[in-house]
Every structure is written in structure tokens, then in C-alpha cells.
Amino acid sequence: MTDLELLRACQRNDPRAQTVLYQRFKGRLMGLHRRYARNRPEAEDMFQEGFIRIFQQLHTIEQPERMLHWMKRVMVNTAINAYHKNQQQRYETDRLDDIGEAALECSTHDYRDTFARLSADEVAKLVHELPDGYRMVFKLHVMDGYNHPEIAQLLDISEGTSKSQLVRAKNSLKVKLKKIGIVRYECC
Structure with a gap:
């Protein structure tokens, strides 16, 4: 079954097609949530919530060839919503420090090169240990390619806070x- 046929069947609420859609994309989409969640149960909760939203909104897809991209976007938004919910529950606030302009110019490309020398598990562990705000901004910017205005809008923070959190995440990393034992890198 092609993605187009699968999409059309799901839009008709065909339960078999919905099962196929779920099975076909669960690995990729669950991996996305595991990057954003603090632990596996939290990732599974976000994943289930994300798939519910996907099934509720499948009728809105106008370009079937972009279905996977659209589903990833729904899942990222679900992770962001979970982040907001957790932030409200914890009443966390981040203070902004004065950060030099040079620190803000730090390239994410250099971090990608450094991370390329580490195993996926080592990278995930390092990033996972970051505070929630730093982790979300870092993952959105470095791993998923969002820019600071987009991150600010998604997380309901200022663009300056997004930049600050990214710099802090990088410094922490x-x-x-x-x-x-990794002491040489090109950044900052």
C-alpha cells in the first residue's frame, strides 16, 4: 500500500489502515519523542498523545507526499506541549544573565562535528542531563533545525531567552x- 493509498484509507477511518500507518511510522516517531522526553514512560505518553492528534487531524493533509514531515511536526508540537505542561507544574523560571555577543555567535555546526565522534547513546545521555529549558532549545535548534524566532514562538519565550538557553546548553555540554576527555572543539 502506498503512502497515498494509506492516507486516503485512514482519512476514511479504516481501522486496518490506521494500524498500518501506526506500525509503519512508529519507530521514527517514537525516536523523536525519546529525544525530547526525560525518560521512556514520558516519551511513550507523548508518543500516544501525538498519534491521537495525527489521527484526529489526518483529514487536513493537503499534500500526501509530505505526510511524514507533517506527522513529525505534529509529534514535535506534542513534545513542546508536554514541555509547557511540565513547566507549569514545576513553576520553573530561568533568569537571563548578561551574555557576551561573541558567545551568541557560536556555531551549532561545530557541536555536530564534536557529537559525531561520540556514540548516539553518549550524546543522548549528555543532552538528557541538561535542564529542561536548555534541553528543549538545544534539541529544537541543533537536532531539528528550528531557528530562534521559531523556538521562541513554539515555547512561548522571547528570542533572547532562546539564544541564552542555547548558549547555556552549549556551555554545559x-x-x-x-x-x-573531549577538550578540543572549534566552538567559542
Whole structure:
């Protein structure tokens, strides 16, 4: 069954097609949530919520060839909503420090090069240890390619806060990298 046929069958609420859709894309989409969640149960909750939204909104897809991209976007938005919910429950606030302009110019490309030398598990562990705000901004910017205005809108924070959190995440990662013996990198 092609993606177009699968989409049309799901839009007709065919339960078999919905099962096929779920099975076909669960690995990729669950992996996305595992990047954003603090633990596996939280990732599974976000994943289930995301698939409910996908099934509720499948009728809105106008370009079937972009179905996977659209589903990823729904899942990222679900992760962001979970982040907001957790933030409200914890009443966390982040203070903005004065950050030099040079620190804001730090390239994410350099971090990608550094991370390429580590295993996926090592990278996930390092990023997972970041505070929630830093982790969300870092993942959205570095791993999913969102820019600061987009992140600010998605997380309901200022663009400056997004930049600040990214710089703090990078600085925190530098410390963690140094602890595991990686002391040379091109960034900052």
C-alpha cells in the first residue's frame, strides 16, 4: 500500500489502515519523542498523545507526499506541549544573565562535528542531563533545525531567552565533554 493509498484509507477511518500507518511510522516517531522526553514512560505518553492528534487531524493533509514531515511536526508540537505542561507544574523560571555577543555567535555546526565522534547513546545521555529549558532549545535548534524566532514562538519565550538557553546548553555540554576527555572543539 502506498503512502497515498494509506492516507486516503485512514482519512476514511479504516481501522486496518490506521494500524498500518501506526506500525509503519512508529519507530521514527517514537525516536523523536525519546529525544525530547526525560525518560521512556514520558516519551511513550507523548508518543500516544501525538498519534491521537495525527489521527484526529489526518483529514487536513493537503499534500500526501509530505505526510511524514507533517506527522513529525505534529509529534514535535506534542513534545513542546508536554514541555509547557511540565513547566507549569514545576513553576520553573530561568533568569537571563548578561551574555557576551561573541558567545551568541557560536556555531551549532561545530557541536555536530564534536557529537559525531561520540556514540548516539553518549550524546543522548549528555543532552538528557541538561535542564529542561536548555534541553528543549538545544534539541529544537541543533537536532531539528528550528531557528530562534521559531523556538521562541513554539515555547512561548522571547528570542533572547532562546539564544541564552542555547548558549547555556552549549556551555554545559562543554563542561560535560571536558569531563569525558573531549577538550578540543572549534566552538567559542
